[in-house]
Amino acid sequence: MTGLIDTVLAGVLLGGIYALFALGLSLIFGIMRLVNLAHGDLILLAAYLVLTATTALGLPLAVATLLVIAAMFALGFILQRLVLERLLGDDILPPLLVTFGLSIIIQNGLLLVFGADSQRLQAGAFESSSIMLAPGLGIGLAPLTALILAILAVALLQLVFYRTSLGRAFRATADNPQIAQLMGIDHRNIYAAAVGISLAVSVVAAVAFGIRANFDPSIGPARLLYAFEAVIIGGLGSLWGTLAGGIVLGLAQTIGARIDPEWQILAGHLAFLAVLMVRPRGLFPSRRP
Amino acid sequence: MTALLNVTALDAFYGDFQALFGIDLELHPGEAVAVIGANGSGKSTLLKSLAGLVRSRPDAIRLAGQNIGDVAAAKIVRMGLALVPEGRQLFPSLSVEENLLIGAYGGDRKSPWDLGAIYRMFPVLGERRKSSVTVLSGGQQQMIAIGRALMSNPSILLCDEISLGLAPIIVENIYQMIPRIRENGTGVIVVEQDIARALRSTDRFYCLQEGHVTLSGRPSDVDQAAIRAAYFGT
Numbered sequence: 389m390t391g392l393i394d395t396v397l398a399g400v401l402l403g404g405i406y407a408l409f410a411l412g413l414s415l416i417f418g419i420m421r422l423v424n425l426a427h428g429d430l431i432l433l434a435a436y437l438v439l440t441a442t443t444a445l446g447l448p449l450a451v452a453t454l455l456v457i458a459a460m461f462a463l464g465f466i467l468q469r470l471v472l473e474r475l476l477g478d479d480i481l482p483p484l485l486v487t488f489g490l491s492i493i494i495q496n497g498l499l500l501v502f503g504a505d506s507q508r509l510q511a512g513a514f515e516s517s518s519i520m521l522a523p524g525l526g527i528g529l530a531p532l533t534a535l536i537l538a539i540l541a542v543a544l545l546q547l548v549f550y551r552t553s554l555g556r557a558f559r560a561t562a563d564n565p566q567i568a569q570l571m572g573i574d575h576r577n578i579y580a581a582a583v584g585i586s587l588a589v590s591v592v593a594a595v596a597f598g599i600r601a602n603f604d605p606s607i608g609p610a611r612l613l614y615a616f617e618a619v620i621i622g623g624l625g626s627l628w629g630t631l632a633g634g635i636v637l638g639l640a641q642t643i644g645a646r647i648d649p650e651w652q653i654l655a656g657h658l659a660f661l662a663v664l665m666v667r668p669r670g671l672f673p674s675r676r677p
Numbered sequence: 678m679t680a681l682l683n684v685t686a687l688d689a690f691y692g693d694f695q696a697l698f699g700i701d702l703e704l705h706p707g708e709a710v711a712v713i714g715a716n717g718s719g720k721s722t723l724l725k726s727l728a729g730l731v732r733s734r735p736d737a738i739r740l741a742g743q744n745i746g747d748v749a750a751a752k753i754v755r756m757g758l759a760l761v762p763e764g765r766q767l768f769p770s771l772s773v774e775e776n777l778l779i780g781a782y783g784g785d786r787k788s789p790w791d792l793g794a795i796y797r798m799f800p801v802l803g804e805r806r807k808s809s810v811t812v813l814s815g816g817q818q819q820m821i822a823i824g825r826a827l828m829s830n831p832s833i834l835l836c837d838e839i840s841l842g843l844a845p846i847i848v849e850n851i852y853q854m855i856p857r858i859r860e861n862g863t864g865v866i867v868v869e870q871d872i873a874r875a876l877r878s879t880d881r882f883y884c885l886q887e888g889h890v891t892l893s894g895r896p897s898d899v900d901q902a903a904i905r906a907a908y909f910g911t
Binding site: 560 | 730750770
């Protein structure tokens with residue numbers, strides 16, 4: 389019994405990480421219908437930047453994270469204004485090709501600078517400490533923090549989207565960028581802010597992930613795949629749905645791994661396919677057609 | 678009196694296709710002007726050029742003396758020119774009130790139009806302020822589109838086919854607010870296919886045909902036959 393609860397808890401906590409991976413992807417798809425194939429590699433870039441700030445510069449992890457959040461927001465803003473902006477249009481192929489190319493460039497750039505060795509973010513005692521819920525049933529503080537961060541990130545984004553003037557501008561631009569211009573909204577800056585926020589959230593994902601697992605430059609595309617699955621399971625255009633999608637994926641993987649360790653990844657993909665068959669638009673699709 | 682809006686020899690293009698040829702037009706504070714013409718005569722293109730959605734020669738359009746022909750749409754609305762687009766084009770993800778609020782996005786133009794003023798003019802919008810715009814009637818949606826444009830407190834309001842698809846009594850209701858808008862010195866340009874409706878509410882008119890102004894003047898000075906000829910090109 390404790391084993392089962394333990395598995396479910398671990399699954400939910402893992403889901404928090406997947407949700408963090410997926411939020412940024414969900415955000416830019418929702419606002420500008422852009423599928424960013426470099427999303428996983430950008431998460432890794434963030435992880436390496438935080439690693440560099442903590443090791444080479446010796447900054448505390450929290451300070452390094454805040455610094456890299458600011459840097460990645462700026463990078464996202466510039467990336468959109470200089471590169472991605474030129475690709476938006478009726479044709480969906482150019483954004484796919486260019487972000488795919490970007491993915492390869494980032495991967496090889498990381499390999500060149502940091503080498504192929506596995507790395508890990510050091511969080512001191514925090515990474516191994518846990519709270520005991522019952523004898524034999526503990527939850528790690530680091531994974532719990534990741535889940536809480538995921539919930540906070542969704543809540544904060546919802547607040548920005550539905551309670552602020554900037555959020556109204558995001559939603560209006562997503563509905564109709566041309567008419568949004570008639571309201572005095574510069575859609576290019578709105579899109580750039582969206583990509584900036586997406587990459588800022590990815591830094592949180594990178595830190596949550598980098599504390600609990602080893603990473604090397606080649607694993608970006610797999611993060612992208614999990615992010616995609618979480619977004620699709622949750623339903624396009626819904627941030628709470630994306631959180632739920634991440635948790636479903638995490639649960640499926642830990643339950644699969646418990647049956648047989650080799651089944652972890654497969655179980656996640658099977659859950660994804662099962663959701664697609666039963667609810668092709670995801671668990672919580674947005675009302676917008 | 679200097680004009681609020683001066684249009685001089687305005688040409689407009691969609692790629693290689695020329696939609697407007699040498700349009701001259703002016704609008705004074707508090708004045709209402711109709712632009713009439715058949716389908717495809719260039720009426721909507723004219724409004725899109727004024728609002729900045731179609732770019733033109735910088736000095737072809739002057740707003741209160743400033744060249745705005747090549748200024749971006751998002752800047753032009755903050756300079757005081759707002760467009761009520763054809764087909765209303767509300768934001769379906771936003772509520773009634775949010776659609777109105779977004780009209781004032783980033784603006785700091787002071788004058789009479791705020792949420793309270795819009796709700797006093799169209800009380801039904803106040804009652805349904807939390808509703809999704811998609812469940813409202815066509816007439817109510819048109820009120821939101823007009824209110825949204827007014828929220829930027831424009832000195833010039835452009836209305837593109839605001840009677841389209843609405844029952845005659847609703848159209849009368851909507852047109853009754855034009856004098857109220859002009860009271861504050863706002864100039865209004867209405868584009869209509871319904872000639873009689875447009876001429877009843879305006880001081881002057883311009884008739885477009887295939888991208889040219891074929892006739893202009895005061896409705897009382899021009900006879901029906903001349904308008905018909907300018908409209909159909911017979």
